[in-house]
Amino acid sequence: MFAKLTTIKNPQKLVTLCFTLVFFGASLLMWREGAMLEQAYISDQRNTLDNIASSLDKQLQHSVDILFFYQQAMEFSLDTPFITNNTHPGMKAFNRERHKPWWSVSYDQRRTIPVFGVSEAFVEQHSDLMRNNNTIDRELSAALELSYLLPLSRYASTLQFNTWYISRAGMFVSSNGHVLDKSLQTTFQRMLSRPSFARQSLANNPGRAVCWSYYQDKENPEYQVVTASIPLDYEGHWYGVIGMDFTLDVLHGYLKGIAEQHSTTDGAVYLLDSKLTALTSSMGRHGEHLVMSPVDQARLAQDMSSNTVGALRMQNRFITWAKLDSFDGVLIREHNLYQGFQGDFGHIIMLLLFVWVMFTVLLTGTWYFIRRLVINMSVMQNTLSWRANYDTMTRLFNRGAFIDQAQQLSASCRPNTQPFSVIQLDLDHFKSINDTWGHQAGDKVLKHVAAVISNTVRKQDIAGRVGGEEFCIVMPGASIADATQAAERIRERLASKPVVYSAEVLIAISASFGVSSSTEKGDYDFEHLQSVADKRLYAAKEGGRNRVCAED
Numbered sequence: 001m002f003a004k005l006t007t008i009k010n011p012q013k014l015v016t017l018c019f020t021l022v023f024f025g026a027s028l029l030m031w032r033e034g035a036m037l038e039q040a041y042i043s044d045q046r047n048t049l050d051n052i053a054s055s056l057d058k059q060l061q062h063s064v065d066i067l068f069f070y071q072q073a074m075e076f077s078l079d080t081p082f083i084t085n086n087t088h089p090g091m092k093a094f095n096r097e098r099h100k101p102w103w104s105v106s107y108d109q110r111r112t113i114p115v116f117g118v119s120e121a122f123v124e125q126h127s128d129l130m131r132n133n134n135t136i137d138r139e140l141s142a143a144l145e146l147s148y149l150l151p152l153s154r155y156a157s158t159l160q161f162n163t164w165y166i167s168r169a170g171m172f173v174s175s176n177g178h179v180l181d182k183s184l185q186t187t188f189q190r191m192l193s194r195p196s197f198a199r200q201s202l203a204n205n206p207g208r209a210v211c212w213s214y215y216q217d218k219e220n221p222e223y224q225v226v227t228a229s230i231p232l233d234y235e236g237h238w239y240g241v242i243g244m245d246f247t248l249d250v251l252h253g254y255l256k257g258i259a260e261q262h263s264t265t266d267g268a269v270y271l272l273d274s275k276l277t278a279l280t281s282s283m284g285r286h287g288e289h290l291v292m293s294p295v296d297q298a299r300l301a302q303d304m305s306s307n308t309v310g311a312l313r314m315q316n317r318f319i320t321w322a323k324l325d326s327f328d329g330v331l332i333r334e335h336n337l338y339q340g341f342q343g344d345f346g347h348i349i350m351l352l353l354f355v356w357v358m359f360t361v362l363l364t365g366t367w368y369f370i371r372r373l374v375i376n377m378s379v380m381q382n383t384l385s386w387r388a389n390y391d392t393m394t395r396l397f398n399r400g401a402f403i404d405q406a407q408q409l410s411a412s413c414r415p416n417t418q419p420f421s422v423i424q425l426d427l428d429h430f431k432s433i434n435d436t437w438g439h440q441a442g443d444k445v446l447k448h449v450a451a452v453i454s455n456t457v458r459k460q461d462i463a464g465r466v467g468g469e470e471f472c473i474v475m476p477g478a479s480i481a482d483a484t485q486a487a488e489r490i491r492e493r494l495a496s497k498p499v500v501y502s503a504e505v506l507i508a509i510s511a512s513f514g515v516s517s518s519t520e521k522g523d524y525d526f527e528h529l530q531s532v533a534d535k536r537l538y539a540a541k542e543g544g545r546n547r548v549c550a551e552d
Ligand SMILES: Nc1nc2c(ncn2[C@@H]2O[C@H](COP(=O)(O)OP(=O)(O)OP(=O)(O)O)[C@@H](O)[C@H]2O)c(=O)[nH]1
Pocket: 426, 427, 428, 429, 430, 431, 432, 434, 438, 439, 440, 441, 442, 443, 446, 467, 468, 469, 541
């Protein structure tokens, strides 16, 4: 195992790979933690908004229940009126006033709110209006009974700002009352034009359900209300509409209060109508703080088409939404990134991020340190292994490694009887170079000789320094003649050029060569071939040096 590891070519790459795996593994775990926290955050946000929506729903439903109570009271009155003929004081007053452009009838000044009305001519001008003399006494009776009940609504803890009844016979009752002057006609006209009235016709609301609408007065833009309205029908005839107005101020105050109750002051809660227009919010009377692009609105609408509560991330904002049961709209809560980080979940995420950054820094530091260590070890190992095989001065194989290589080569040539030759080389009078110019000069000569050998032999040949000033070359595929020629070339190159030791000192050198080959006797024993070459080298020395001897 260790041996395998030591032969890995790029241990630093392996270290980097291991650290990368650890980094990605740990980051994945952190990311998973973060994703789980995000889910918990989303559920928390949803629950909070769901609670707010339920509270608002409860309040609105309570108001709507009161609206139904008024409707039933008026239906009961239509069924069993207390005014049954024209002799009744209320009827007498109505008959006196009905032709005036504006009028009021009140039954008991202390307890009731007056019933206000417009003229006969006004009624005739409007296609939606109709004053039926056969039913007007019943309707007036019902309106007067409602005027008894409406002052009580202030004791019910509801959100409404104004409760009213508008009759198609040209009269109305409003819990906020009215001044008896010509503005009454304008008020009546405005009430007719509001969607809360128009949407309650038999054609527009065949199911006779509660209708929610938003209204902003064109002449007085500050007057903005959300209205719940229900029709008043009796014996198949549509008499009028009972409604409740909730001003944006009231709704804003309610949202603000409830948001504070749920400790959600760090994020705004908005009330949106069915067209996803923000009506009001916990931040301000209007919903103008909410900025939603058409794309965001489309995403929200799509999400809302299949759920009643949900959450969406929009750029750097987080939106939770909940549909309201009683109101045809939606409540949304907006949290920006900064607000998100302020809460408990934000703190945990920050801590997680901090741990991840610290871990990454430590891991990077450790990776750098270990990588450097491994690189240094690898360089040291390579140097040691090179030194085990090579001669540091000449950069040729050292004696041991050369003999190993030469034996392997001769063994590989033997099966095919491929020629295999050996050249043994010894510098002439090298001692006198050392003695004359010093050991440094001798070393330079040895390097020069090694360079000449390396540049002269072929790629497949191997050269080594086998003694002090002794070299050996093995040549696979070379016959005795080829090897002799090669030895001759080396000899000539050495003898023809002196070694430049310094500017003034040129050292003339020569060498003697002994050559042997398997082509002589079919002998592939390297040691034997080397000893033959050695003997011939001595013969060359004996014969006067600076020569090649290739035979006995
Ligand atoms: N500078 C240097 N000298 C070396 C090194 N190794 C061996 N020598 C010297 O090489 C010389 C070899 O001398 P000898 O064996 O007498 O041979 P020679 O002087 O070349 O004479 P012949 O071989 O007979 O021509 C010795 O003086 C060694 O000290 C070396 O690495 N560097």
